[in-house]
Amino acid sequence: MLTFSTTIQAQADSANEAAQTEAATPAADGVGDPAVGKSLFNANCAACHKLDKKATGPALRGVAQKYDREWLYAWIKDSQALIASGDAQAIEVFEANNKSVMQSFPALSNGDIDNILAYTSEEKVVVVPPTGAGEIAASSGSGVSNNIILGALTGVFLLLIVMLVLVSKTLKKIATANGVDYGEKPKGTPIWKSFVENQFLLLVTAVLLLLTAAYFMYGFFMQVGVDQGYAPVQPIHYSHRIHAGANEIDCNYCHSSARKSKHSGIPSLNVCMNCHKNIAEVSEDTQAEGLNEYGVDYNKEIKKLYKAVGWDETTQGYTGESEPVKWVRIHNLPDFAYFNHSQHVTVGGIACQKCHGPVEEMEIMEQFSPLTMGWCINCHRETNVNVSGNEYYEQIHEALAKKYGVEQVTAAQMGGLECGKCHY
Secondary structure, three states: OOOOOOOOOOOOOHHHOOOOOOOOOOOHHHOOOHHHHHHHHHHHOOOOOOOOOOOOOOOOOOHHHHOOHHHHHHHHHOHHHHHHOOOHHHHHHHHHOOOOOOOOOOOOOHHHHHHHHHHHOOOOOOOOOOOOOOOOOOEOOOOHHHHHHHHHHHHHHHHHHHHHHHHHHHHHHHHHHOOOOOOOOOOOOOHHHHHHHOHHHHHHHHHHHHHHHHHHHHHHHHOOOOOOOOEOOOOOOOOHHHHHHHOOOOHHHHOHHHHOOOOOOOOOHHHHHHHHOOOOOOOHHHHHHHHHHHOOOHHHHHHHHHHHHOEEOOOOEEOOOOOOOOOOOOOOOOOOOOOOHHHHHHHOOOOHHHHHOOHHHOOOOOOOOOOOHHHHHHHHHHOEOOOOOOHHHHHHHHHHHHHHOOOOOEOHHHHHOOHHHHOO
């Protein structure tokens, strides 16, 4: 439709446009199918136009009621020819939009244009946010397993006490039957004094207490630096579920440095603006899903992005007034541990999900794996190295395969367990 950019390319992603409403206002002259028109709009017009707000081109809702239909046919098919003919209305529209040249659509038939105009003539449906929609809280782990183990230890300890009491009574009966003085304590002797004088009970109790203390100390120190499940709230809500999942955006498009460097890097906001210059609002279905299921207003989050980069939706240009986004780091290895993304992603061909989990399903990004040394070692032991086509190391690969009696060596057999490999 009325696309005013010189470098327009067709877009067919209907997920980023307004959802079809149940009640629609018929197009002028009663022609056109809004459902078909929506697909045509998304494929030809959505790159530069929104229905209800200015983008690269003007808003198009109700455009069929503003202009004569025959004039719209001519304008959409070849706007420059209409301007060159001296048409006053065409010249006025051209100058009102900064003389931006609109792409011609000679392949669209009058029926196609009628369908598009029927779609742009539908009434706007306002999505009302549900009451109580709030921010997403960060997920937190639980100590259920530790509580279960502690309860088991307590049960064993109580059982041991019962057994000792029963054994003591049995020994007393046997001693009494044989006329042996079992060391009857005078009546009124405190229980604690009897407990202190029973050396066997003291020993067992001390061992249990030491084991319990050692267990909790070990558990405490082993969790230091392990942040599995950590999912902080970010200053701008970013849904991997929508971007990597629904829209199938490759991880390496945003984290491009993961293919060539040690770090995956934080994507520049300019990468976000490659798409969000034209995507100022999500579809009504996606917006409703965000509000109802996750308590997130996606359109407000896009506005935060615009504020950070200094993008003015009215003028469709940058103001120069930007501000940094203070992202909260999620994955963090110790300084003494060396990890190279490019070695794993490019050389090893390891999928991002191997370490980061099913990011395409995550509304809030979290640390999926423990990232401990034992976890890395297990991966090196289980992962085979693809040595096909690597003639430079062909001889050593064959020697290692023969040494270990395997057809394909693992990363561990290639030296992946050497201390200096990760600690330098």
